Amino acid sequence: MTADTDRTASLEGVWDLTVATPVGRIKAVVEFHRQDGSLTGVASGAGEDVPLRDITVDGPHVTWNQSVTRPLRLNLAFAVDVHGDTLRGASRAGRLPASKVTGTRRTTPAGEAE
Template sequence: MAAEGVWDLSISTPIGRIEAVVELAWQAGVLTGAAHGAGENVPLSDITLDGDRLTWKQAITKPLRLNLAFAVTVDGDTLTGTSKAGRLPASKVTGRRRTVPAAVDH
């Protein structure tokens, strides 16, 4: 459960702040995921959870064609860390897990 869920990410890049959504779920004992943002829906690869440290890779085409490597620390419903694209400087990443509203009895 440490990393599962829907995460709203904010990435501070040299070209401005980028908002994205990452969805993570366990399927057959393997952590899988996808990212949504800038009109793209891309799969995550090489997802690893080691204690509270979560890493993954993804390719994007907007605003630029880049291969990104994320390394974040999960602390409850928040995460912090970095995203790195090749030789470019690392960008600060923060995120908050979406909470599911409680079911309403009728």
């Protein structure tokens, strides 16, 4: 669907994220790209790479889920709003309080990001 492609085009790329948790700030890198017509992604941080699941884009609002094992084993749900090369929102781990998420898109061309 063309509308979905237009919406996700602004999300594709490499993003540097900061998650402000009650125990401190956690830095992560998230990469969104189109594969076989679907939007996919991977998050890197704390020595692990994890796939993103259930990526949904509705205008500037983006949600996804991911599981991590470091520093704790958690299932995380992200909800952010993307505006140009910045994003803001929250991450939630189960019943724990939401953590503020901020991010900026890397400006390195896609071929050089890897």
